[in-house]
Amino acid sequence: MGLTSNKVLALATLVAVALFAATIWLWPRLSRRGWRAVLGRAGLLLATQLSLFAAVGLAANNYFLFYGSWADLLGQEQEMGVVVDHSAGSRNVKVVAKQKMDVPGGQHPEIGGQIQKVVISGEKSGIQSPAYVYLPPEYFRPEYAKRTFPASVVLTGYPGTAENLLKGLRYPRTAYEQAKAKKMQPMILVMLRPTVAPPRDTECVDIPGGPQTETYFAKDLPKAVSETYRVGKNPRNWGFIGNSTGGYCALKIAMHHPEQFSAGAGLSAYYKAAEDVTTGDLFKGDAKLRNRADLLWSLDHLPKEQRSSFLVTTSRQGEGNLKGTLDFIKKVKAPARVSSITLDSGGHNFGTWNREIPPALAWMGGRLSAV
Template identity: 60%
Template sequence: MGLTSKKVLLLAILFAVALFALTVWLWPRLSKGNWRAVLGRIGLLFATQISLFAAIGLFANNMFGFYASWADLFGQEQQPGVVTNYKSGPNGTNLKLLGNERLSIQGASMPTTAGRLDKVLIRGHKSKIASPAYVYLPPQYFQERYARKKFPAAVILTGYPGTAEALYKKLHYPQTQFDLLRQQGMQPTVLVMMRPTVAPPRDTECVDIPRGPQTETFFTQDLRHSLSSEYRIGKDAKSWGIMGDSTGGYCALKMTMRHPNAFSTAVALSGDYKAPIDTTTGDLFGGSAQLKRENDLLWRQKHLPGPPVNLLVTSSRHGEGNYKNTLKFIEGTKSPSRVSSIILDSGGHNFNTWRREIPAALQWMGNRLSV
């Protein structure tokens, strides 16, 4: 059974409850002072606590989508599924269709009504990175009156470690766009959903690491080229936006500010403003103080010209650790950059908060892209 299976979660909860009941029942029998009774009490307490932590951990993982599988949890690479050529576009070699996923949208079996969710493998020609992604094509993509039309695209990133599946199963990006389209709240936009961890298990913070993974090149060059070659997506920066939460939010801001010729619009939900250096990242900058400064967004605002891009940042007055830096970022934004914000009264660093922000943020982004 998979890590995110409801059966696994239910079994873990039942096991924890059973161990708790067993502990209560056996405790009087283990009240003696001999070494066997002491070891018995220690063993029961240890087993009960481990089962409780496991149940809570599985529940949190199911809610927030930290890991998609047991192999993902233990840092093991998963073998990709059977790869077939993508049949809806030109015969390219940098994008492969792995299958389709069903969405929780009325009429999901009909692309002209609900759109379609493709699972693809993107192979980077320049970065030499290959990573899976989910591509949501809105209903208009399949409708006859849009048959010759190109569409804007928004790259949607998770945090670290995160799972791409959480973007449509928990954060409901395609479903949100579907509702906005029915309300005529935004233009139809192709959504490219993935995690920024394209060289797992390392957290690269979307940096081209010296002598390491070229993550920034993958997102700003390879991904855009592969997708616009296979789908009807505009090739210019004005057609491309990028949006993410937490680490994904930092990546969105950083890559748009550093590469305005790749992305014209960025949204950071609870994003950071510089990359952390810890055991998950390793040395991101190869000892280069200059490269480290260039990836610090508050430093960039103070010392470098503002790029001609649209930026949206979000935070909460109570519950978010990035609130003060978000205000600094807003105040430090220089023309021709344009900045907007969503500031909640309260909200933590979690899915519930981001679900409150996504409709307005997605609408804001969709209406700033063009083809």
Template identity: 60%
Template structure:
């Protein structure tokens, strides 16, 4: 049974309930002196606590999509990391995108037509040699005969760390939100390419080209648009793509838009931070390369890097988010560049969680559609 399955969750909840009831029933028999009685009480209390902790953890994981499988949880996931595939450079365009599954999305409320398609894909990068799973949302217009020659705007959508790409579909509702906004005429129909920034699990590479390691930034800025553009009808040209993410994905989105404005005309960071951390999950990202480290620091890059002709959106809340003051300071720093444009969503309250991001995603997609269509 999978980590996120209903059976596992209900088994944990049932075990917690049974252990609690058993503790209540057995406590009188163990309420006497003696080593075995004391050990029995301690054992029952520990068992109940562990069962409650497991049930709460499984429920939280289902809600927030931290880990996709048992191997992911215990750091044993290896089949979706960096691959060396020399044949990948031999095909048309060099990059590969393979569709491995597809599902139809229901239509918008009150609409008779279908609401588009969500395809599960696997992308292999020509330059980075990174292979990553993803989900691609195709709006309903994509399949209509009158749009058969039309090319659609596209946006990369990133989770936080560790995150699961499926959570972008099921928990954050990106396809459904894009479908509803387009049906109401609030945004242009747009292709969404949804994946997590952890392309070399379980390592958190912070969308950095790690020396002698995963070339994550190259994958997102070069290989992914190339592979998607070769497979789907995506608009080309300077700044035709958007990128949006939450938490770690938000940092990556802002960095990709600043570093690669020729690709990303708009980047939105929801609850983002502005400097790559170096900790146990990331390992040594820079190997002593000060220039690489500076470029990954958005504060430094805004002041010393080339001014980027792109649009940025940042979000935070006055109560509940730790990045509030940094976000206000980041807005002022961007305004000083006089070329990069910046917008913001500041809530009165909202934590670092899916509920907050679901409140911010509709205006974010509407903002992004307007910025890309205007270019």
């Protein structure tokens, strides 16, 4: 049984309840003096506490999807699955598996669309990363056979997994529902985590002498996807969206690479690259690189012809990025455009982002073009 299995959670909960009941029932018998009684009391208390901790931890993980598997929890790298399909259009995208959508008629791609698990290799960066690609139903219909589609890169926060975007944040299903309701145009989603050089948090920058993460997201990934799927190669064909660290990355990449991305949406984003034990030394003492990774600084130094569109989100209570978001909005100058979502309350969590993703996808769809 997998880490996120409901059976595992139910079993852990049952064990915790049983041990709690056993502690209540056996406590009078263990109230006597003596080392055996003391060990019995200590053992029951310890077992009950551990089982309760495990049940609560599993419940939290099932909701937030911090870890997708036991190997992920234990810090073990998983081997990739056997390749069952290799798209002839590009040597840099390998399709590992395909899965149906959890929607009515989802077993038929032309009705429900399809999710493909892939590995995307970067020619310039040398980085390889697993990802999921959502293809809308229209992609498989004969009348759309010669049509290209807009695409958005979608990133989780750090150290999240790409599965978070499918299960906890439900991007494919939301995109399907929004398009079906005519609130957005059909759009391809390329979903992955920003941690392309695990376990290091590279903050989507090109680290001197280290992982070239910005190059991977800004250059390699769009090129590989456009060569494999029917996605255009112009800026108007590409957007970038993410939450938390992924939101910072989305804004940063769209800001610094308008030649590739015309829109960037940061959900609960921060506006300056983190520098801590998870990142290591990102800039090697280079002040120019550090300033460039500060989005508020960058807005003051962007070329005047910058035409990118940005979406930022925050809440009046519960988020720590309210001031930074307001500063970001003030600094965006025409012809660049900025939009925002400000909730009355909402923390830095999946519940908040699930309230922002539907309008954010509709916004993104309105900024991109299929041709």
